[in-house]
Amino acid sequence: MRHAARKGITTLVLFAGLALAILARAPSPPETGDRFAPRRALPTDRLAVALLGTSLTSGTHLPNALERRLESCLGIPVAVRTFAQPGATSDQGMTQLAALPARVADIVLIEFAINDADTGIGMPFDQSKAQHEALIRIMAQRHPGTAITLVTTNPTFERMAERRPALRAYYSMYRDLASAHDLGLADLHARWMDTPDPGKLIPDGLHPSEEATDSLTVPSLAEHIASTFGRSC
Numbered sequence: 001m002r003h004a005a006r007k008g009i010t011t012l013v014l015f016a017g018l019a020l021a022i023l024a025r026a027p028s029p030p031e032t033g034d035r036f037a038p039r040r041a042l043p044t045d046r047l048a049v050a051l052l053g054t055s056l057t058s059g060t061h062l063p064n065a066l067e068r069r070l071e072s073c074l075g076i077p078v079a080v081r082t083f084a085q086p087g088a089t090s091d092q093g094m095t096q097l098a099a100l101p102a103r104v105a106d107i108v109l110i111e112f113a114i115n116d117a118d119t120g121i122g123m124p125f126d127q128s129k130a131q132h133e134a135l136i137r138i139m140a141q142r143h144p145g146t147a148i149t150l151v152t153t154n155p156t157f158e159r160m161a162e163r164r165p166a167l168r169a170y171y172s173m174y175r176d177l178a179s180a181h182d183l184g185l186a187d188l189h190a191r192w193m194d195t196p197d198p199g200k201l202i203p204d205g206l207h208p209s210e211e212a213t214d215s216l217t218v219p220s221l222a223e224h225i226a227s228t229f230g231r232s233c
Contacts, residue, residue, distance in 0.1 A: 033175035034224065037147040037184040042229035043106060046077040049225060050105035052096045054115045055086035056153050061210055062217065069222040073233035081105070089115045089122055090131035097139060107225055108139065109186070111151040113170040114206075118163050125166065129173055136181055147228050149184030150174040151221070154192045160205035186224040191216060 047070065051057040063080040070078040081104070083096040090112040100108070115121060116128040123131070132150075139148055152171040156164050171189050178185035192198050199205075201212035208217060219233075226233035 033152075033178070033185050033187040033190065035178055035183075035185045036224075036228050037107075037149065037182065040106065040147055040229050042074065042231060043076070046079060047074060047107075047225075047229070048105045049078065049080040050100055050108045051080065051082040051084050051111075052093055052100075052108060053084040053111035053151070054088050055084070055207065056114060057109070057111055057151075058082055058084040058086055062213055065214055065218045066221055066225075069218055070225060070233065073222060073226055074229075074231055084111075087115065087121060088112065089118075090128055090135060091123070093131065093135045094138070097135060097142075100143070102143070105143070105146050107147040107149060107184075107228060108143070109149050109151050109221065109225075110135070111153050113174055114153050114156070114164070114167065117167040117170040119165070120163055122164075125169060125173065128170060129177070132173070132177055133181075136177065136183065147184060148181075149186055149224065149228070150178050151186045152189035154202060154208055155189065155198060157199045157202060157205040184224065184228055186221055188217060188220055191220055 049066070049070070051063065057063075059082070063082045067078050067080040070080070083099050085092060085096070088096070093110070093112055110132075112132070113128075116123055116131075122128070136148060139146070152174050155161070156167060161167075168189075171187075175185060175187070177183065195201065195216065201216075202208050222233040
């Protein structure tokens, strides 16, 4: 009986060790750096959202889709206006900010990291950080009632990735800036990295397809924005 008990204990220990070894080898899911600016009350008449950034948030598809989703969740009119421009870096962020009329937005989303990290059109890390800090400071001065959220965007692939070897560091900078300045952070990059074969959803290696925008980017941004105002989406 004693021998059988020892054998049973030995078997359990072996299985426990095997399970721990498997868990140790298993890839852990990416940690999202999501954080929220101090919560605001949801406007009763209309929610205004402004986008500053690159081609990833320019055009009409993303703003229109985000607007529709937020309206369906929040039950009030929503206006999403983009000031983003293709090829823009945080250098152009000041120009985009200057185009932002007073009291135009309840929340502003900012994403320049993907182009700042581009070795062709971008800038060194320290310069990008200084530009973003200036942008945040001036934004807070000119629009003190507006929530500010930094947005990490998608990974890049092939030639586009070769041009951005330090992209992850620029995204990490966004996480650090959001924490240091008590801003919101929509960490879309972590969600992209948790998506099976994300390269298939980014045909040119840089710009997500409209389908990927609708299934990943829009729901993630809508949930972040709604949560900033104490709601869910």
